[in-house]
Amino acid sequence: MEKSLNIIFAGTPAFAAVALAALLKTTHRIVAVYTQPDRPAGRGLHLTASPVKTLALSAQLPLFQPASLKEAAEQAQLADLKADVMVVAAYGLLLPTAVLTIPRLGCINIHPSLLPRWRGAAPIQRTIFAGDKQTGVTIMQMDAGLDTGAILLQHPYTLTQNETSQTLHDQLAQIGAAALLETLEKIGQLTPQPQDNQLATYAQKISKEEALLDWSESSIRLEQKIRAFNPWPVAYCQWHGERLRIWQAVSHASQNLSIAPGTLIKASPTGLDIATGNGMLRLLQVQLPGGKIITAADFYHARQHDLIEGQAFT
DSSP: OOSSOEEEEEEOSHHHHHHHHHHHTSSOEEEEEEOOOOEEETTTTEEEOOHHHHHHHHTTOOEEOOSOSOSHHHHHHHHHTOOSEEEEESOOSOOOHHHHTSSTTOEEEEESSOTTTTEESOHHHHHHHTTOSEEEEEEEEOOSSSSOSOEEEEEEEEOOTTOOHHHHHHHHHHHHHHHHHHHHHHTTTSOOBOOOGGGOOEEOOOOGGGGBOOTTSBHHHHHHHHHHTTTTTOOEEEETTEEEEEEEEEEEOOTTOOSOTTBEEEEETTEEEEEOSBSEEEEEEEEOTTSOOEEHHHHHHHHGGGOOTTOBOO
């Protein structure tokens, strides 16, 4: 067991910042932090620092923001840091093969799924969208493939019934940080386990186009999409010519429901009950353009006269 390691940390969003914060409380030395270049964000599209950059600056850590690590000069700079290991968490840039072998102990990755299930860009959202009951975090020895490296450590997590991508993200960020520290304590003693590629599934990037609800799908499937797309890109439908964003809903089984999908069955302070291809979906939290996220009760009281049973949501 190596008491104190020289670590390069590479990450960008909040998920990675949780792991970096945990590392800062250890005796390990963070010799550099790599994060993506500042990106335009918000309504004004101002250049915004990533959560990892913000934390690195507050901790006065050496910071690098290359657009790519493919250049020989960038790789030489990284090699000059003489790190024992490079920790990667949602960095957002591919590591060239040459970089993987620069640190003495290679590069390890914190991945928010139980690999080989949900390799790729959006494992958290795809886990919920698929209706998985269990997920977790994998610490992986990185290789040249996309999340194909050998498994060093895995910590499972059982999803709650109302899990959203936000709540799952927050849980897995904490689990990932703990799993990272455990891996670093045991590094050199862990036996890398090759992944079974035949069991691999791929978590394709989420697109805004996917967020439109298709009422011909089952109510269970629609509820999963709504939870998976909370907080981004947020599932929606059209109502009275406006985009109605749906933040929370619950599926209800309905026997012999011979009503066209998308039809409003009933509107009340309890929720908006809409027919689907199989079962009924009750909308609980919604948002109109320019408005706040409100409960179904507030929406009902504000727009009661516009909510007519039998009307279509599209």
